[in-house]
Amino acid sequence: MRLTLAVLLASFASGTHAADPDYSLTVYSSAQPGAIDSENLANYGSNLPGYALVRDKRRMTLSRGRSELRFSDVAARMDPTTVGIASLSDPGGTRVIEQNYQYDLVSGQKLLERFLDQTISVEQVRGDALETISGKLLSAQNGLTLQTGGGELVTLNSWSGIRFPSLPGGLITKPTLVWLIDSAKGGPQDVRVSYQAKGITWWADYNGVLDESQGCRLQLGAWVTLVNQSGGSFANAQLKLVAGEVNRAPAAMPQPMGAMMKRTMVAEAMADEGFSEQSLFEYHLYTLGRRTDLPDNSTKQLELFPAANGVSCEKQLVFTAAPQMRAYYGSPNTNQGYAATQDGTVGVYLEFDNRKENGMGMPLPAGRVRVNQLNPNDGSLEFIGEDLIKHTPRNETLNIKLGEAFDVVGERRQTDFRVDVKAKWMEESFEVSVRNRKEESVKLVVREYLYRWSGWHITTQSHPHQKKDQLTADFPLTIAADGEAKLRYTVRYTW
Numbered sequence: 001m002r003l004t005l006a007v008l009l010a011s012f013a014s015g016t017h018a019a020d021p022d023y024s025l026t027v028y029s030s031a032q033p034g035a036i037d038s039e040n041l042a043n044y045g046s047n048l049p050g051y052a053l054v055r056d057k058r059r060m061t062l063s064r065g066r067s068e069l070r071f072s073d074v075a076a077r078m079d080p081t082t083v084g085i086a087s088l089s090d091p092g093g094t095r096v097i098e099q100n101y102q103y104d105l106v107s108g109q110k111l112l113e114r115f116l117d118q119t120i121s122v123e124q125v126r127g128d129a130l131e132t133i134s135g136k137l138l139s140a141q142n143g144l145t146l147q148t149g150g151g152e153l154v155t156l157n158s159w160s161g162i163r164f165p166s167l168p169g170g171l172i173t174k175p176t177l178v179w180l181i182d183s184a185k186g187g188p189q190d191v192r193v194s195y196q197a198k199g200i201t202w203w204a205d206y207n208g209v210l211d212e213s214q215g216c217r218l219q220l221g222a223w224v225t226l227v228n229q230s231g232g233s234f235a236n237a238q239l240k241l242v243a244g245e246v247n248r249a250p251a252a253m254p255q256p257m258g259a260m261m262k263r264t265m266v267a268e269a270m271a272d273e274g275f276s277e278q279s280l281f282e283y284h285l286y287t288l289g290r291r292t293d294l295p296d297n298s299t300k301q302l303e304l305f306p307a308a309n310g311v312s313c314e315k316q317l318v319f320t321a322a323p324q325m326r327a328y329y330g331s332p333n334t335n336q337g338y339a340a341t342q343d344g345t346v347g348v349y350l351e352f353d354n355r356k357e358n359g360m361g362m363p364l365p366a367g368r369v370r371v372n373q374l375n376p377n378d379g380s381l382e383f384i385g386e387d388l389i390k391h392t393p394r395n396e397t398l399n400i401k402l403g404e405a406f407d408v409v410g411e412r413r414q415t416d417f418r419v420d421v422k423a424k425w426m427e428e429s430f431e432v433s434v435r436n437r438k439e440e441s442v443k444l445v446v447r448e449y450l451y452r453w454s455g456w457h458i459t460t461q462s463h464p465h466q467k468k469d470q471l472t473a474d475f476p477l478t479i480a481a482d483g484e485a486k487l488r489y490t491v492r493y494t495w
Contacts, residue, residue, distance in 0.1 A: 023237035050201025064186030076231025093184030112140035121163035204367030221307035243365035244283030321412035325451035410434035
């Protein structure tokens with residue numbers, strides 16, 4: 001339906017503002033790594049797991065004394081409880097007495113409802129001619145019912161256009177903030193408006209290239225994906241991203257985060273006009289060194305930091321067959337048949353240190369890590385796996401699971417079991433067989449989860465173990481090409 005309005009915009013009562021706002025956005029993300037379906041972004045809207053603190057600085061003209069100031073260029077998914085306005089030119093002499101958020105937006109159906117019992121003009125195409133029918137609108141349900149000047153009733157099921165004489169009071173063309181301002185002096189002032197808006201988020205993706213031609217070396221780059229479905233466009237905006245779990249109250253939204261955060265910032269530039277990283281309270285802040293446009297209903301990708309080259313890494317093969325159990329439900333598991341014999345899998349992991357001396361050493365936001373490998377035969381890149389990482393500070397070790405080995409297989413079987421419930425002890429013996437069908441030897445870790453009870457120690461073993469944590473023992477093995485290794489051990493539980 002085409003609507004032709006004689007009056008499209010209501011005039012501002014007092015305040016006016018500049019055409020070119022100065023935007024600054026800080027985007028907070030609560031998205032879990034890999035949880036957003038990038039192919040269906042249009043369906044998220046306000047359900048995007050994140051929000052933005054929007055700061056809009058403008059040159060506005062205020063009247064002396066009390067006046068009404070209207071501000072219409074705000075995001076449609078703004079939270080009105082977080083709105084703040086301050087005069088930067090005269091903060092002591094300008095105060096807000098009253099604030100209103102008007103969001104009754106004009107639409108074809110609302111105009112029809114507002115013009116019931118009033119005269120409108122309806123256009124219809126008949127052949128090559130355009131016919132106009134004018135009359136009092138009696139009903140807008142299941143078409144239009146008009147009463148013409150002669151008293152006749154006309155029903156219309158289709159039309160090409162409707163003419164309304166004016167824009168009814170209360171309807172606006174875009175969401176508008178209206179303030180009642182008391183200003184000690186009139187004239188132009190620099191004013192900053194801030195608010196939080198839903199429907200905007202970001203996440204990080206990491207792209208790695210593995211080169212095993214001379215040891216294990218990794219090239220790792222990081223990109224930020226920024227999605228704006230807030231119902232507002234922000235041209236030439238300064239952009240900041242916050243990584244970390246910022247707590248939010250379950251009911252009312254807090255005041256703008258920028259007024260609450262303690263800033264102890266030591267900036268570390270990552271690239272010219274790229275992102276720089278700073279500490280922000282107990283989080284990390286990434287600031288883009290240049291301004292960028294964030295149109296509504298758009299997805300933008302930005303380089304988080306330049307690719308780190310020559311990162312030293314280690315490929316690990318980990319055999320597991322024991323069930324991983326983290327809760328004992330108050331008593332030991334004395335069921336002899338539980339997990340007595342099981343086939344295992346060999347996971348392939350890539351481990352590297354996030355340290356400056358290893359070509360990295362920057363806080364890494366949570367995200368998805370995709371790894372390709374350089375094919376030495378033709379120089380092509382082949383995808384070999386991906387994993388998710390949590391927020392990872394500098395000087396920590398990352399362990400990325402890429403998949404499962406094809407040519408290394410094995411199983412685990414129980415060889416002995418004894419238990420004395422009265423004496424409160426239990427012993428269990430296992431044999432773990434792992435076969436390597438590669439044409440070269442491999443190093444591998446057999447990872448055993450001691451799942452029967454928390455108090456345990458290994459009494460006998462064919463290969464030395466390393467206690468990884470309270471419930472896990474690692475047995476490093478080296479298996480010859482097309483060879484087999486057998487690990488035997490006995491564990492004693494006490495309670």
